[in-house]
Amino acid sequence: MKEILSGNEAIARGAFEAGVKVATAYPGTPSTEILENITRYKEIDSSWAPNEKVALEVGIGASFGGARALVTMKHVGVNVAADPLFTLSYTGVGGGLVLVTADDPEMHSSQNEQDNRNYAKFAKVPMLEPADSRECKEFTRLAFELSERFDTPVLLRTTTRISHSKSIVPLNDPVAGLPAPKLVRNAAKLVMLPGNARVRHPLVEERISKLSAYGATMDINRMELRGSEVGIITSGVAYQYVREVLPEASTLKLGMVHPLPFDLIREFAARVQTLYVVEELDPFIEEQVRAAGIEAIGKEILPICGELTPGIIRNAFAKASVVGANLVFAQEGQSQGLPLPSRPPSMCPGCPHRGVFFALNQLKAYVTGDIGCYTLGFMPPLSAMDTCICMGASIGNATGVVKVVAAEERKQVVAVIGDSTFLHTGVAGLMDMVWNNAPATVVILDNRITAMTGRQENPASGFTLTDQPAYRVDIPELCRVLGVRNVRTVDPYDLEATRKALEEEMNRPEPSVIVTDRPCVLVKREGVFEKGPVLTVFAEKCSGCRACLKIGCPAIVWEPAEGRKGKAVIDMLLCTGCDVCRQLCKAGAIGRGK
Amino acid sequence: MKVFNIVIAGVGGQGVLLASRVLAESALACGMDVKQNEVHGMAQRGGSVISFVRIGERVYSPVVMPGSADILISFEPLEALRYVHYLKPGGKLVYNRATINPSTVASGMATYPPDVEERIGRACRDAHGIDALAIAKEAGNAKAVNMVMVGSVMKNLPIDAKVVEGVVREISRDKGAEVNLRALKGGAAA
Numbered sequence: 200m201k202e203i204l205s206g207n208e209a210i211a212r213g214a215f216e217a218g219v220k221v222a223t224a225y226p227g228t229p230s231t232e233i234l235e236n237i238t239r240y241k242e243i244d245s246s247w248a249p250n251e252k253v254a255l256e257v258g259i260g261a262s263f264g265g266a267r268a269l270v271t272m273k274h275v276g277v278n279v280a281a282d283p284l285f286t287l288s289y290t291g292v293g294g295g296l297v298l299v300t301a302d303d304p305e306m307h308s309s310q311n312e313q314d315n316r317n318y319a320k321f322a323k324v325p326m327l328e329p330a331d332s333r334e335c336k337e338f339t340r341l342a343f344e345l346s347e348r349f350d351t352p353v354l355l356r357t358t359t360r361i362s363h364s365k366s367i368v369p370l371n372d373p374v375a376g377l378p379a380p381k382l383v384r385n386a387a388k389l390v391m392l393p394g395n396a397r398v399r400h401p402l403v404e405e406r407i408s409k410l411s412a413y414g415a416t417m418d419i420n421r422m423e424l425r426g427s428e429v430g431i432i433t434s435g436v437a438y439q440y441v442r443e444v445l446p447e448a449s450t451l452k453l454g455m456v457h458p459l460p461f462d463l464i465r466e467f468a469a470r471v472q473t474l475y476v477v478e479e480l481d482p483f484i485e486e487q488v489r490a491a492g493i494e495a496i497g498k499e500i501l502p503i504c505g506e507l508t509p510g511i512i513r514n515a516f517a518k519a520s521v522v523g524a525n526l527v528f529a530q531e532g533q534s535q536g537l538p539l540p541s542r543p544p545s546m547c548p549g550c551p552h553r554g555v556f557f558a559l560n561q562l563k564a565y566v567t568g569d570i571g572c573y574t575l576g577f578m579p580p581l582s583a584m585d586t587c588i589c590m591g592a593s594i595g596n597a598t599g600v601v602k603v604v605a606a607e608e609r610k611q612v613v614a615v616i617g618d619s620t621f622l623h624t625g626v627a628g629l630m631d632m633v634w635n636n637a638p639a640t641v642v643i644l645d646n647r648i649t650a651m652t653g654r655q656e657n658p659a660s661g662f663t664l665t666d667q668p669a670y671r672v673d674i675p676e677l678c679r680v681l682g683v684r685n686v687r688t689v690d691p692y693d694l695e696a697t698r699k700a701l702e703e704e705m706n707r708p709e710p711s712v713i714v715t716d717r718p719c720v721l722v723k724r725e726g727v728f729e730k731g732p733v734l735t736v737f738a739e740k741c742s743g744c745r746a747c748l749k750i751g752c753p754a755i756v757w758e759p760a761e762g763r764k765g766k767a768v769i770d771m772l773l774c775t776g777c778d779v780c781r782q783l784c785k786a787g788a789i790g791r792g793k
Numbered sequence: 794m795k796v797f798n799i800v801i802a803g804v805g806g807q808g809v810l811l812a813s814r815v816l817a818e819s820a821l822a823c824g825m826d827v828k829q830n831e832v833h834g835m836a837q838r839g840g841s842v843i844s845f846v847r848i849g850e851r852v853y854s855p856v857v858m859p860g861s862a863d864i865l866i867s868f869e870p871l872e873a874l875r876y877v878h879y880l881k882p883g884g885k886l887v888y889n890r891a892t893i894n895p896s897t898v899a900s901g902m903a904t905y906p907p908d909v910e911e912r913i914g915r916a917c918r919d920a921h922g923i924d925a926l927a928i929a930k931e932a933g934n935a936k937a938v939n940m941v942m943v944g945s946v947m948k949n950l951p952i953d954a955k956v957v958e959g960v961v962r963e964i965s966r967d968k969g970a971e972v973n974l975r976a977l978k979g980g981a982a983a
Contacts, residue, residue, distance in 0.1 A: 203817050203827065307832045364830040364855035365817055442853040509858045539875055540903035542804065542895035544840035580900060748900045753839055756894060757901035
């Protein structure tokens with residue numbers, strides 16, 4: 200049986216075949232679909248966690264209880280989960296534990312392009328890197344075997360091109376005969392007090408040496424000898440690109456990128472005249488190969504920044520005068536003559552964030568932003584975001600800014616954060632803001648879903664990953680419990696009320712929270728979002744003033760006219776009837792009906 | 794057999810990904826190797842979408858290199874122009890003539906090129922515009938543009954049209970199957 204699966208679907212399948220009992224994650228592109236696909240395997244207890252640290256800690260508990268556990272996240276999520284990860288390296292596992300880190304070279308949907316192979320070296324744990332969907336499934340199974348055999352968590356690293364590419368995967372039956380989970384006490388191994396941890400550290404070093412030696416014998420680290428002139432060490436999607444553009448070159452394809460199999464690398468180096476390393480982002484393999492005294496060429500000819508492509512690799516080798524590589528010329532723009540209007544993503548028609556950012560822009564607020572759909576509030580015409588660092592950063596950033604600027608400027612500082620991001624890592628920031636009395640305003644954009652990653656449930660949405668009704672965190676009450684005295688809720692579709700609430704709270708010389716209460720227009724669950732009656736522009740009344748264009752709604756189309764003022768038109772198919780544009784029209788040209 | 798490179802371009806929400814899936818599943822059903830890639834995440838929010846489908850005996854890279862596509866299928870004229878450089882010399886372009894304004898144009902910050910089709914013609918000698926939206930509506934659903942576009946290139950693919958029909962039938966929900974099949978046929982006749 201064969202199926203076409205994405206890398207993410209294949210990892211979910213691999214977890215099922217490996218007999219995984221518990222799977223946890225916080226959504227993040229490009230990793231999100233792994234857990235969404237795991238829900239189809241009823242044998243697996245799958246759930247979203249409020250953040251990646253909690254996800255890993257739940258996974259660790261399941262592993263200590265004797266079950267196989269899968270934890271998945273995007274690359275920056277591992278920063279959040281790093282604390283438990285580094286100590287888990289010392290304790291080792293009960294049932295196998297695999298942590299998937301989905302990296303995003305080129306930053307298709309991320310704020311940085313950190314190379315998480317460095318985490319494997321830093322935390323001293325093995326890392327596997329698949330090169331297509333078939334390997335995603337097979338390496339997931341293998342990762343659980345390695346985890347138990349070497350008593351270590353195993354990192355499985357994908358990149359966006361692996362997570363979101365589809366290819367053919369042969370399916371297998373799940374493994375049978377795994378031991379039943381039960382409580383096992385082993386405090387000397389699992390309680391990491393200094394005395395116990397000092398005993399564990401040398402074992403970690405020993406483990407990584409053993410894994411390096413074992414790596415030289417593994418099938419997934421594979422020498423493919425062709426010509427003897429050029430030898431290339433590579434892994435992941437870069438391997439596919441190398442095979443595509445340099446079919447004559449010999450390759451050492453690494454399935455395990457940490458620890459490196461140095462015996463095998465030496466053998467390969469001895470069989471080729473010139474050794475190259477082709478890897479995306481950091482010179483992770485190259486530096487270690489060179490430190491081992493083996494000459495290799497890598498980042499001298501290949502970029503550190505951004506994704507590799509077949510074209511970049513071919514050009515790099517052509518310039519290095521490697522036989523068989525011919526220059527390709529990027530033709531982008533050449534055939535087009537004039538620049539084309541860009542088509543950037545934008546907030547959906549009816550998005551409840553739109554009115555808030557319009558008001559923040561009008562009030563000239565200094566907005567410390569956060570991670571979510573609302574980060575698009577940075578884009579014109581809303582143009583109302585001044586900082587964006589990482590999940591949950593907006594509130595701490597606001598506290599820091601108000602600590603240092605003059606009293607008059609403090610009023611302008613507003614932190615903006617979504618419901619899911621607030622519960623991810625924003626709560627501690629708000630606790631600090633109150634505790635240390637920083638007089639900033641926090642806007643919690645509660646749209647009742649984790650929208651940017653494709654509408655996942657969160658602790659304030661009232662449902663779980665598997666669609667079970669759940670306790671819904673009361674966000675305004677939570678803020679009050681943290682000590683915020685001024686908590687108010689507004690309807691972001693009411694522009695005047697939103698502007699007034701913001702103005703009042705910005706002028707208040709103490710911490711305050713405004714919760715905007717409107718669901719995401721994409722939430723499909725019945726009774727959450729309901730479309731209102733569609734709006735229309737009465738052409739005879741439209742003065743062509745463009746006020747309605749200031750909210751950047753995709754449903755409002757500007758129709759220019761020769762020699763006189765243009766007019767706005769509302770696309771009836773796109774309009775959700777949110778009514779925000781009507782409130783902006785001084786001419787009274789926008790309304791319902793004909 | 795040389796690898797056959799297909800690039801599908803469009804706007805988030807137009808069904809580029811489903812069209813890609815139909816082609817990939819069809820290749821699998823024909824016993825060929827296939828890889829498909831697209832970058833999504835931002836796709837739902839009206840952004841530009843590009844997807845690659847590569848079919849052959851053995852396919853390595855999941856992405857198509859600029860200058861190497863055998864065929865470019867674009868669901869929108871501006872997106873055809875944006876990605877026409879993916880075509881190899883002599884490559885074929887089929888595009889839906891119905892335009893969709895980018896947000897930059899809708900808000901009056903940029904202008905949609907009025908000569909978009911002329912420019913497509915200058916960039917590609919083998920370019921064909923079809924009225925996919927009208928054909929989809931005729932088939933029973935404006936959203937079936939993606940199936941019209943797949944239909945329009947079926948004769949150019951190394952895949953049997955009957956196999957494509959079978960895949961469309963299989964992955965469509967009950968009611969949708971007939972509409973999708975009509976859209977596929979409408980596209981093939983365009």
